[in-house]
Amino acid sequence: MDTIKIINTVNKKQKPKIFMPIMLVILILYTLIVFGVLLLTFMTSIKTNKDFTLNMFGWPTKFAFDNYIKAFEAVKVAINTSQGMRYVYLWEQLWNSLLYSIGCAAISVFVQCIVAYLVAKFNFKFSKFIYFCVILAMMLPIVGSLPAEINMMNMLNLNNTLIGVYIKSASFLGVYFLVFYASFKTLSWEYAEAAEIDGAGHFTIMFKIMIPLVRSTILAVFILTFMSYWNDYQTPMIYLKDIPTAAVGLFNACVASSTLFPIQMSACLLLFLPILVVFMCFKNIFMGNLTLGGLKG
Amino acid sequence: MKKQKTLKIDKPNAVAAAFGSTKRKISGFFYDLSVKAHDKFSSNKGQGIKLAKKSVRKRNAKIFYFSLIALPFIQFLIFYVGVNINSIIMSFQKFTMIEIDGIPTEILSFSGIENYLRFFSEFGADGIMLTLLKNSLFVFVIGTFVGTPLALFFSYYIYKKFPLNNFFKVVLFIPSIISTIVTVTMFSFIAGRVPVEIAKMFGVSIDNPMSNPNLRLPLVMVYNVWVSFGTSTVMYSSAMSRVPDSIVEYGKLEGLSPFKEFWYVIMPLIMQTFITFFVVSIASIFINQANLYAFFSNQADINIQTFGYYLFNLTKLGSTMSEFPYAAAAGIAFTVFAVPITLGAKWALDKFFPAVEY
Numbered sequence: 001m002d003t004i005k006i007i008n009t010v011n012k013k014q015k016p017k018i019f020m021p022i023m024l025v026i027l028i029l030y031t032l033i034v035f036g037v038l039l040l041t042f043m044t045s046i047k048t049n050k051d052f053t054l055n056m057f058g059w060p061t062k063f064a065f066d067n068y069i070k071a072f073e074a075v076k077v078a079i080n081t082s083q084g085m086r087y088v089y090l091w092e093q094l095w096n097s098l099l100y101s102i103g104c105a106a107i108s109v110f111v112q113c114i115v116a117y118l119v120a121k122f123n124f125k126f127s128k129f130i131y132f133c134v135i136l137a138m139m140l141p142i143v144g145s146l147p148a149e150i151n152m153m154n155m156l157n158l159n160n161t162l163i164g165v166y167i168k169s170a171s172f173l174g175v176y177f178l179v180f181y182a183s184f185k186t187l188s189w190e191y192a193e194a195a196e197i198d199g200a201g202h203f204t205i206m207f208k209i210m211i212p213l214v215r216s217t218i219l220a221v222f223i224l225t226f227m228s229y230w231n232d233y234q235t236p237m238i239y240l241k242d243i244p245t246a247a248v249g250l251f252n253a254c255v256a257s258s259t260l261f262p263i264q265m266s267a268c269l270l271l272f273l274p275i276l277v278v279f280m281c282f283k284n285i286f287m288g289n290l291t292l293g294g295l296k297g
Numbered sequence: 298m299k300k301q302k303t304l305k306i307d308k309p310n311a312v313a314a315a316f317g318s319t320k321r322k323i324s325g326f327f328y329d330l331s332v333k334a335h336d337k338f339s340s341n342k343g344q345g346i347k348l349a350k351k352s353v354r355k356r357n358a359k360i361f362y363f364s365l366i367a368l369p370f371i372q373f374l375i376f377y378v379g380v381n382i383n384s385i386i387m388s389f390q391k392f393t394m395i396e397i398d399g400i401p402t403e404i405l406s407f408s409g410i411e412n413y414l415r416f417f418s419e420f421g422a423d424g425i426m427l428t429l430l431k432n433s434l435f436v437f438v439i440g441t442f443v444g445t446p447l448a449l450f451f452s453y454y455i456y457k458k459f460p461l462n463n464f465f466k467v468v469l470f471i472p473s474i475i476s477t478i479v480t481v482t483m484f485s486f487i488a489g490r491v492p493v494e495i496a497k498m499f500g501v502s503i504d505n506p507m508s509n510p511n512l513r514l515p516l517v518m519v520y521n522v523w524v525s526f527g528t529s530t531v532m533y534s535s536a537m538s539r540v541p542d543s544i545v546e547y548g549k550l551e552g553l554s555p556f557k558e559f560w561y562v563i564m565p566l567i568m569q570t571f572i573t574f575f576v577v578s579i580a581s582i583f584i585n586q587a588n589l590y591a592f593f594s595n596q597a598d599i600n601i602q603t604f605g606y607y608l609f610n611l612t613k614l615g616s617t618m619s620e621f622p623y624a625a626a627a628g629i630a631f632t633v634f635a636v637p638i639t640l641g642a643k644w645a646l647d648k649f650f651p652a653v654e655y
Contacts, residue, residue, distance in 0.1 A: 020454070023451070027454065031468045057491070057494060118366050124362065141631075141639055142628075143629075145380050145381055146609065146612045147387060147622070150612065151621065171372060202361035231474075231478075233478055237613070255482075272475050279474050
């Protein structure tokens with residue numbers, strides 16, 4: 001019977017495998033589009049405005065690398081201060097972006113990680129309630145809460161402050177809570193029990209034993225969250241009117257003003273480069289460490 | 298006549314009897330005490346201390362737990378529960394201008410259901426809500442039925458480690474790590490100018506497609522699909538990597554083609570991850586701005602606006618908060634529509650595609 005089964009398997013008509021070649025062609029096309037876009041952006045960024053007008057898609061006839069320096073002056077946001085109006089240029093915007101992205105990412109990851117640990121490892125009724133709140137917040141589409149949120153931030157005097165956005169980002173809601181939750185659930189509690197026998201308290205167990213075991217997940221989530229905050233232009237536009245980030249400056253330069261196109265492209269690359277460096281350094285970390293379970297309940 | 302023998306019963310000494318009984322009672326009492334003491338302090342000695350230690354541990358655990366969860370929970374109460382309650386209250390208010398110390402000031406005052414009446418009137422013949430609904434559904438359909446299958450196929454390609462899978466994993470992620478402004482600027486430039494230049498090469502003159510009102514939203518959706526693959530591909534391929542090798546090997550032995558393996562083996566086993574993404578995308582029908590603000594700032598034509606963009610624009614437009622109550626009312630109304638749809642979709646998906654344990 002086994003022999004017959006093997007023969008039957010061998011004699012089955014080998015259907016041509018077309019799935020892989022089709023996907024390969026689509027992926028190659030996609031890659032060409034992505035790299036084509038990046039190449040065109042770079043080529044445009046090193047053209048003079050006249051060169052760009054006459055030779056839009058060709059190689060630059062004259063290299064204008066000073067566009068990158070001009071971008072630092074061209075990308076500016078006007079803010080009102082007590083001394084009157086002043087401009088915030090790209091250097092300051094990049095610094096604001098760092099403060100905003102690192103602060104919000106660190107606080108957001110810390111809160112989600114700690115709450116996920118508590119919910120995963122302590123079997124209290126409150127843990128079930130917290131988990132239910134997270135799932136509910138993901139599933140319930142609360143629409144149009146932005147006006148109320150702005151009103152709330154105004155009432156608490158948190159609008160237009162970095163502290164305000166840090167507090168706003170200190171939420172355990174979100175998909176990364178589930179990522180941390182899944183990570184902690186798979187960890188054995190035996191490590192903690194062994195530490196308890198040796199006299200370790202709960203803080204020691206959490207910070208010195210359990211959290212280091214998920215450090216690669218923490219790093220992956222932190223990098224993804226950092227990139228998300230770095231690229232976010234809407235939240236700073238609303239809540240940090242007088243502390244504009246580079247994303248807001250770029251939005252003003254590219255969408256809301258008439259900055260020369262080659263300078264827009266050089267500003268785009270200036271904003272993109274730090275993220276590209278972070279991505280290339282850490283891509284293996286976050287591409288292998290994210291798993292998401294289903295919505296249960 | 299026989300003499301009856303009678304038993305002589307000595308009458309007990311009353312005092313002795315009373316003493317004896319008392320003695321018995323006292324000794325009995327002390328005996329009971331000693332037994333209880335023995336139970337408590339000798340044979341149950343370890344259990345008592347154990348119980349004491351266990352309650353201290355539990356108390357310490359509770360102190361630790363609640364001390365750490367307190368602040369995040371307060372933040373949740375203020376910025377989720379409080380904000381949503383504030384949204385409901387605001388939807389029944391309006392801003393009125395009054396003078397305080399000679400300075401004109403906007404304050405919120407009760408306006409009844411005025412905002413809701415205005416919202417529902419927008420669904421009329423000249424209203425904009427139907428246009429917003431049509432555009433929002435279009436965005437959802439394209440994103441779900443074009444973007445998601447592509448993301449799944451790409452994820453499967455990466456999971457099967459077909460040629461250049463690591464390279465493509467990076468390439469698929471690049472658009473999602475670049476700032477939206479950057480990619481929108483690049484895309485607008487290319488989608489707007491490249492067709493014009495290509496047509497020029499053939500001696501044909503065409504308008505910039507981005508200025509054509511009929512092509513704007515489709516082009517925006519092409520952009521949205523183009524940048525959507527990053528995180529979803531990583532999540533799906535991670536979910537696929539958890540599929541047991543034994544099941545995949547069995548499929549190979551049965552002669553399954555890659556597509557059949559994907560459809561009959563992989564998809565059922567990653568269905569929960571797929572359902573999660575699908576439910577979240579249904580929930581965001583009324584929230585999704587489709588990156589319109591990045592393309593057009595607050596100048597997008599009403600014919601291409603989605604609900605999410607419309608509400609954001611109401612909030613962002615200008616420096617006053619006069620439209621906030623109406624935006625809050627519109628948001629509440631959308632939420633009332635969206636919640637049963639989302640929960641119903643989740644219920645239906647869980648019923649027809651139950652979770653597979655492996």
